[in-house]
Amino acid sequence: DAHASGVVIEAKLDKGRGPVATVLVQRGTLSCGDPLVAGTAFGRVRALIDPLGKNVDHAGPADPVEVLGLSSVPSAGDEFRVFADERDARNTAEERALKQRLREQAATKKHVTLDDLFARIEEGELKDLNLVVKADVQGSIEALKDALDKMDQTEVRINVIHSAVGGITESDVMLADASDAIIIGFGVRPAPASKALAEREGVDIRLYRVIYQAIEEINAARVGMLSPDVVEQDTARVEVRELFRVPKMGVIAGSYVQDGEIHRDDQVRVVRDGTVIFEGKIGSLRRFKEDVKTVKQGYECGIGVEGYQDLKEGDIIEGFRTIEVAREA
Missing domain, CATH: 3.40.50.10050 (Translation initiation factor IF- 2, domain 3)
Structure with missing residues (x-):
């Protein structure tokens, strides 16, 4: 017969009998003495008990049985599998337990910050x-x-x-x-x-x-x-797509707001290939030749950066505001 496998329906710690798992066999035949892994628990099947409370030697597909002999209590929903060798069963269970611990550590790990x-x-x-x-x-x-x-x-x-x-x-x-x-x-x-x-x-x-x-x-x-933290709160990310030279105004960047909302009174930084090449203020913000106070994500606009004429297509203009935030104690 193929090695038995299936799923844990429920499990508990019984005072007199130790860990007890109720399993449903899905493939193969589960027998007393089989080395078994269920989730991170393992052991050799010491006894099989059917739904009527009788001890049985074997359980086949679709048979629910209580299993005694596991090292710990598995979780409902865990898969179980019989191994040819008890050592293989132990190694598999220990490997699963290690992976579970690592997952738990990853979920709770907190990186060092300057604040803490x-x-x-x-x-x-x-x-x-x-x-x-x-x-x-x-x-x-x-x-x-x-x-x-x-x-x-x-x-x-x-x-x-x-x-x-x-x-x-x-x-x-x-x-x-x-x-x-x-x-x-x-x-x-x-x-x-x-x-x-x-x-x-x-x-x-x-x-x-x-x-x-x-x-x-x-x-x-x-x-x-x-x-206290002086935090630069990003307001928008704007991509420069076209450049226009406007009399008395200089270079205007025909731009597209990729993220956030750009405000006329935002501070801005010009970023090229990940490097900040200029920081300053917005000189003008327009849509269809009309001066506007804000432009939202998904819209195009014309931006003039005060005191900076060397904009290039592909530059990113980042809008931000500076605010002071009290640090957490």
């Missing part, structure tokens, strides 16, 4: 702070590494595990996720997919314009003295 860095150090949880550093120029990376080397590292060692020039990619986020690192960016931005992945995985991305801001924040976080 001090608490983690105080609790003795954290001995190393890993950083992934991305910048617009190599010089910024070298300057940060030099400044970190001079920082007091008696309580927590700071490691730059990866550094490169360019925007923040999904690979950077995956590396930070795997190594419990914070991503530090200078003059660069995450692509939308990278940002979404970081939010999903709980990876902290910190963006700065200058080195000293990063050093001050890391230092303050280390001793639990972070000041």
